[in-house]
Amino acid sequence: MHAFTSKAIRNWLILAGLSAWGLLVVSCVTADRTIVAPPQIAGAKYVGTKQCAECHTDVAEHFTTATHARLVANGAGALDTGCENCHGPGSLHVKAGGGAGTIINPRKSPETCFQCHLDKRSQFNLPHSHPLLAGKVTCSDCHDPHQGDAIRGSGAALASATETCLRCHTQQAGPFTYAHGAIREEGCTACHNPHGTVNDKMLVARDANLCLRCHLATLSSGFNIGGYKSGGAHANAIGSRLSEGACWSAGCHEDVHGSNVNASLRP
Amino acid sequence: MDTHLPLLRRGAGLICVGAAFALSGVRTVAADAPAQADAFPTPDNYITVSGVAPFVSGDKAAFDARTGMPSAGSGGIEDLSYAKDLSKDVSITVNGHALGGAQDYLGDLKLSFNDVGSIDTGYKRFRTFYDGVGGFFPLSDSFQALSYESLHVDRSTFWLTATLAKPNLPVFTLGFHVDSRTGQKESTEWASVINPNAVVTNGALVGTALPANTPFIAPNVMNLNEHHSVLDASMVATAGKVTETVKASLGWINNDDWRSYVKYPGSKVIVDPTVTVLDDEQTIKSTDFRLINQTDIKFNPYVALDVGLSFSHQSSTNGGNWITPAYSSTLKLVYTAETAANIYGTGNVDDYVGNAFLKFTPTKDWLIDLGFRDEYNVITSSGGFVTSSLASTAKTLDPSNFTVANDLTYSHQNDHVATPELSIRYMGFDGLSLYASFDNRTNHGNQHWINPYAASTTAGVTGITTTASAPLGSIFFQEANQDYSNGKIGANWNATSQLTVRAEVYRKDHQNQFVGANDIIGVASTGALYVTGYNFTGATVSVIYRPDPVLTLTTRFDAQDGMMSVTGNSITGGTGTEITSGNASARTISEALDYAPSGQFYFHGDLSFVFNYLQTAYPFVPVNATNSIATPIQNANNNYITASGLAGFVVNKSVDLQLQGIYTRADNYNPSIASGGQPYGAGFEERSVTAGVKCKLADRWMLDAKVGYLDRTDATTGGFTNYNGPLAYVGITYSL
Incomplete structure (x- = not known):
C-alpha cells in the first residue's frame, strides 16, 4: 500500500468530518437507542457502597485502608464516591445478583483509571511505556485499589518498595x-x-x-x-x-x- | 502510532481502531439518572475472530515496536469468553485469545465447586517488539541500526491454582506458576560521533574536518533467557474477632542474559563485515523462600489491630563473563580480551520484616491509622573471576603472552530500617473528605567490601589497542545513616452535583549521611562521595465540572519541583562541599471533555501538556543563535504533548459509527552540540486517524470493521525510523 500524501489526508479528514456531522444529524432523527461511552453501564444507576458490601465483604472490610478510600465522602451528593466511582453504577449488577456483564471491571480496561488520572493516560501514550494500552498489563498488576497504599511498599506496609517491579524483572533483583x-x-x-x-x-x-x-x-x-x-x-x-x-x-x-x-x- | 489494535480488538463495545484511547470518564449520567439500554451489550459467552492488516511504508521495525503488533499483520481468535453451570454445584469459565503473528496467546480454564473451592489453570504469552536503533549522527547524516533490527522478547506465564474453601473452615490455596522472558532487545540506542578537529557552530559544520564517526559507544543487543518458578501456599482462617493469614512461597530463578556488541563497516574501527561479539554475560540461579504471617484483630467497632511478620531468604549462585573486545585497525580481526572470565560467586539475603497498624474509628467520621514497620536485612556476597592481561612487550597473541590471575571480592551489607506512619482521615462535612499522612523512614546500615586484587592490563601488539582495564584492588567501608520523610495532605470535595474538586500537596525530604573510607590500592582515597540529600514538593489539583448533565469537563494539574544535593568536586567549590545537582521541575496540565448531547452521540476529547526539565551541576552552556558549542551535555528536557478525540454515533438500530484522532509530539531534539557529543533529546511526532463501524448482522452476529491511517516522524533518529500508511481491521463476534 502506498503512503498517503498530506493532501489526501487532509481531504480524508474533511470527508470524515462532514460524514460524522451528517451521521449525527441523521442519527438524532432516525435512531431510538443509546450508544454508551465506556466505561459505563447502560441503564444502571448508583446504589451506594453499602449495597456492594453485602456480597463483597472481604473487599469492603479492607477498603478503608486503601488510597482510593480517600475519595469516599458522606452525604447524599456523594453517593458515587465509593465502589461505584470506579465500577460504575451498580443497580443492574445488584438486580442480577452479580455477573460480569453488569458491572465495570477496571482490570479489563484502563479507561476507568484514566477518568481521574489524566496524566497517566498521557504517559502511557508515549513510545516508551509498559504495554498497558495494548492490553498486555493492567493497572492492578502493580496497584491494589482495594487495600493499602496504591503505591505498594509505601509507608509502613509489609512489602518493600521494589517488590512490585522485581516480581517480573528478576534479573535486576x-x-x-x-x-x-x-x-x-x-x-x-x-x-x-x-x-x-x-x-x-x-x-x-x-x-x-x-x-x-x-x-x-x-x-x-x-x-x-x-x-x-x-x-x-x-x-x-x-x-x-x-x-x-x-x-x-x-x-x-x-x-x-x-x-x-x-x-x-x-x- | 497509537492505534493499539490488540486492545482495540478486545474492546468489545468499541468501534474504532485504538480503543486504548476510548472514552475517559463520561460522567454525563447523573448519579440517580437511569440511562437507556445499550443496543450492543457485551454477551456473557462469545467468541471474536479478527485480523489486522497494516500497509505501512518506512521502518517496519519501528512500527512493530511502537504499536506492539507486527507489520506483517496478525489474526486469529481475538477474544473467547465462556461460562456455564455444568451442574447444580459445578461451573466452568473459559477465557482466551490466540493471535498469530502478534504471538499473543491466553488460555484460562477455571472450575468452581460450590462450597468446596476452585481450580484455575492457564497459559499466557505475549510479544514485545524492539526496533534495534543504534544511533543517528547528524553531521554525517548516518544512521546506525543493529544488524538484526527487528527484535522481540516473549513473556509467558503458566499457572495452576487450587483453592479449598469449605464453609466455616479455613481457606487453603496452593499454586504453582512459571514465568519466562526470552528473546532479544536493544540495550542502548545511541552511539557517538566525536572528532575534536571538527568545528560546528549552531549545528552547521564549519571547515572540512569531518566527524570521525568513532563508535566509542556501540549499539548492542541484550539476549534474555529468564525463568522464574514459584510454588506458593496460603491459609486464611477466621475465628471470632481474629483473622489469621499465613503464606509461604518457594521460588527458583534461572537466568542467563548476555550482551553483544555490534560493530560496523565504515566506523573508524575497521571490521568488515559487520561482526557481533560477546560483551558480557550474567547468569543467576537462585532459590528464595518467604514466609508471611498476618493477624487482623477487630477488638470492637472502634479499634482494630493488624500485625504482620515476614521472613525471606534468598540464596544465589552467579556466573558469566565480562569481555572487553579490542579491535585491530589494520589486521581486521577481533581480539576478545577476557577481562573477567568465568565469573563465579554466591549471594545470600536474609530479610526480617514486622509491621503493625492500629486503627481507630472513634466516630463514623474519623479514621486514624497508626503504623510502624521494622526491617533488618543482611546481604552477603562473594564474587570471583579469572582475568587475563596481555604483556606490554608482547608482539603476538600467543597464549604465552597473557598473564592469567584470579580475582575474588567479599562484600557485606546490612540495613536496619524503621518506619513509623500516621494517617488521618475526616469525613465530618457533607461531601468533603480531608486526609493527611506522614511517614519517616530511617535507615542505619553499613556496607563493606574487600578486593585484594590489583593489576593492570596493557597491550603492545602492533595494531592492537585495548581499553580493557581490570578492576583495581580496593577496600571499602561505609556507614550509612539515611532519613526519609514523606508527608501529604489533601481534600476531596463534592461541592455540588456539578462540581468536584480534589487537591493534594506532598513533600519528600531525604537526608543522607555517609561515613566511611575507601582505598583504591595505589590511588589516594577521597572518602565516600554520594548524594547527600534531596527534596521534592508537589501538588495535584483536579476539578470535575458538569455544567450540564450531558457535559463534563475534567481538569488536572500536576506540579513537582525538587533538587538533589551532592558532594562537589574541585571545579564546583572543592571536594567535600555540598552543592545542588539534580534541579528538576515538572508540570502537567491535562483537560478532558466528555459530551453526550443525546443517547445517539458522544464525544470525548483530552489534551495534556507536559513540561519536564532537569539540570545537573555538570557545567552547562546554553545553546543559542550566537553561542558556539562549548559544552557536550545539554540539560534534559522531556516535554511532550498528547491529544486525542473520539466520537461515537448511532446510525440506525443496528449500526454504530466511531471516529478517532490521536496526536503526540515531543520536541526536545537539539543537534547543536553534535560536534561535542551525541545530540540528545527525544523529538518525534505521531498522528493517527481511524474510523470504524459496528454492525449487528443478526441476533448472535456482530461485525467490527475499522480503517486507520498512521504517520510517525522521529527527529532523534534523523527520520530513519519514520513510517506511515493505512491499516485495516475486521472482527466478527458470535454470541455463544
Missing part, C-alpha cells in the same frame, strides 16, 4: 557483590517512570544527566566528574566519553542495577 545505591535510596523509580517517558527504557532522563543528579564525584580522586581531570573519561571536554552517550552505555557502567565484578558497576 540480585543480590550483587556491588549493588547500586540508588536501589537503596528510592528503588527503581529513582531512574525509571514505570508509566512511561519519552526516553528509552522509561528513563526519567535520556543521557548522562540521569547519573549526574547524584554522581558528581566518585570514589577515586582521579575520576572526579566534570572537568577535574582534563582529558579523562569523565572530563568536561569535547572528546570526553561523558559527552558521547549515557554513562551506562556499552563498554562503561553497563550493569547499573548491580555488578558481581566491579565496584563501578562495570559488567
Whole structure:
C-alpha cells in the first residue's frame, strides 16, 4: 500500500468530518437507542457502597485502608464516591445478583483509571511505556485499589518498595557483590517512570544527566566528574566519553542495577 | 502510532481502531439518572475472530515496536469468553485469545465447586517488539541500526491454582506458576560521533574536518533467557474477632542474559563485515523462600489491630563473563580480551520484616491509622573471576603472552530500617473528605567490601589497542545513616452535583549521611562521595465540572519541583562541599471533555501538556543563535504533548459509527552540540486517524470493521525510523 500524501489526508479528514456531522444529524432523527461511552453501564444507576458490601465483604472490610478510600465522602451528593466511582453504577449488577456483564471491571480496561488520572493516560501514550494500552498489563498488576497504599511498599506496609517491579524483572533483583545505591535510596523509580517517558527504557532522563543528579564525584580522586581531570573519561571536554552517550552505555557502567565484578558497576 | 489494535480488538463495545484511547470518564449520567439500554451489550459467552492488516511504508521495525503488533499483520481468535453451570454445584469459565503473528496467546480454564473451592489453570504469552536503533549522527547524516533490527522478547506465564474453601473452615490455596522472558532487545540506542578537529557552530559544520564517526559507544543487543518458578501456599482462617493469614512461597530463578556488541563497516574501527561479539554475560540461579504471617484483630467497632511478620531468604549462585573486545585497525580481526572470565560467586539475603497498624474509628467520621514497620536485612556476597592481561612487550597473541590471575571480592551489607506512619482521615462535612499522612523512614546500615586484587592490563601488539582495564584492588567501608520523610495532605470535595474538586500537596525530604573510607590500592582515597540529600514538593489539583448533565469537563494539574544535593568536586567549590545537582521541575496540565448531547452521540476529547526539565551541576552552556558549542551535555528536557478525540454515533438500530484522532509530539531534539557529543533529546511526532463501524448482522452476529491511517516522524533518529500508511481491521463476534 502506498503512503498517503498530506493532501489526501487532509481531504480524508474533511470527508470524515462532514460524514460524522451528517451521521449525527441523521442519527438524532432516525435512531431510538443509546450508544454508551465506556466505561459505563447502560441503564444502571448508583446504589451506594453499602449495597456492594453485602456480597463483597472481604473487599469492603479492607477498603478503608486503601488510597482510593480517600475519595469516599458522606452525604447524599456523594453517593458515587465509593465502589461505584470506579465500577460504575451498580443497580443492574445488584438486580442480577452479580455477573460480569453488569458491572465495570477496571482490570479489563484502563479507561476507568484514566477518568481521574489524566496524566497517566498521557504517559502511557508515549513510545516508551509498559504495554498497558495494548492490553498486555493492567493497572492492578502493580496497584491494589482495594487495600493499602496504591503505591505498594509505601509507608509502613509489609512489602518493600521494589517488590512490585522485581516480581517480573528478576534479573535486576540480585543480590550483587556491588549493588547500586540508588536501589537503596528510592528503588527503581529513582531512574525509571514505570508509566512511561519519552526516553528509552522509561528513563526519567535520556543521557548522562540521569547519573549526574547524584554522581558528581566518585570514589577515586582521579575520576572526579566534570572537568577535574582534563582529558579523562569523565572530563568536561569535547572528546570526553561523558559527552558521547549515557554513562551506562556499552563498554562503561553497563550493569547499573548491580555488578558481581566491579565496584563501578562495570559488567 | 497509537492505534493499539490488540486492545482495540478486545474492546468489545468499541468501534474504532485504538480503543486504548476510548472514552475517559463520561460522567454525563447523573448519579440517580437511569440511562437507556445499550443496543450492543457485551454477551456473557462469545467468541471474536479478527485480523489486522497494516500497509505501512518506512521502518517496519519501528512500527512493530511502537504499536506492539507486527507489520506483517496478525489474526486469529481475538477474544473467547465462556461460562456455564455444568451442574447444580459445578461451573466452568473459559477465557482466551490466540493471535498469530502478534504471538499473543491466553488460555484460562477455571472450575468452581460450590462450597468446596476452585481450580484455575492457564497459559499466557505475549510479544514485545524492539526496533534495534543504534544511533543517528547528524553531521554525517548516518544512521546506525543493529544488524538484526527487528527484535522481540516473549513473556509467558503458566499457572495452576487450587483453592479449598469449605464453609466455616479455613481457606487453603496452593499454586504453582512459571514465568519466562526470552528473546532479544536493544540495550542502548545511541552511539557517538566525536572528532575534536571538527568545528560546528549552531549545528552547521564549519571547515572540512569531518566527524570521525568513532563508535566509542556501540549499539548492542541484550539476549534474555529468564525463568522464574514459584510454588506458593496460603491459609486464611477466621475465628471470632481474629483473622489469621499465613503464606509461604518457594521460588527458583534461572537466568542467563548476555550482551553483544555490534560493530560496523565504515566506523573508524575497521571490521568488515559487520561482526557481533560477546560483551558480557550474567547468569543467576537462585532459590528464595518467604514466609508471611498476618493477624487482623477487630477488638470492637472502634479499634482494630493488624500485625504482620515476614521472613525471606534468598540464596544465589552467579556466573558469566565480562569481555572487553579490542579491535585491530589494520589486521581486521577481533581480539576478545577476557577481562573477567568465568565469573563465579554466591549471594545470600536474609530479610526480617514486622509491621503493625492500629486503627481507630472513634466516630463514623474519623479514621486514624497508626503504623510502624521494622526491617533488618543482611546481604552477603562473594564474587570471583579469572582475568587475563596481555604483556606490554608482547608482539603476538600467543597464549604465552597473557598473564592469567584470579580475582575474588567479599562484600557485606546490612540495613536496619524503621518506619513509623500516621494517617488521618475526616469525613465530618457533607461531601468533603480531608486526609493527611506522614511517614519517616530511617535507615542505619553499613556496607563493606574487600578486593585484594590489583593489576593492570596493557597491550603492545602492533595494531592492537585495548581499553580493557581490570578492576583495581580496593577496600571499602561505609556507614550509612539515611532519613526519609514523606508527608501529604489533601481534600476531596463534592461541592455540588456539578462540581468536584480534589487537591493534594506532598513533600519528600531525604537526608543522607555517609561515613566511611575507601582505598583504591595505589590511588589516594577521597572518602565516600554520594548524594547527600534531596527534596521534592508537589501538588495535584483536579476539578470535575458538569455544567450540564450531558457535559463534563475534567481538569488536572500536576506540579513537582525538587533538587538533589551532592558532594562537589574541585571545579564546583572543592571536594567535600555540598552543592545542588539534580534541579528538576515538572508540570502537567491535562483537560478532558466528555459530551453526550443525546443517547445517539458522544464525544470525548483530552489534551495534556507536559513540561519536564532537569539540570545537573555538570557545567552547562546554553545553546543559542550566537553561542558556539562549548559544552557536550545539554540539560534534559522531556516535554511532550498528547491529544486525542473520539466520537461515537448511532446510525440506525443496528449500526454504530466511531471516529478517532490521536496526536503526540515531543520536541526536545537539539543537534547543536553534535560536534561535542551525541545530540540528545527525544523529538518525534505521531498522528493517527481511524474510523470504524459496528454492525449487528443478526441476533448472535456482530461485525467490527475499522480503517486507520498512521504517520510517525522521529527527529532523534534523523527520520530513519519514520513510517506511515493505512491499516485495516475486521472482527466478527458470535454470541455463544
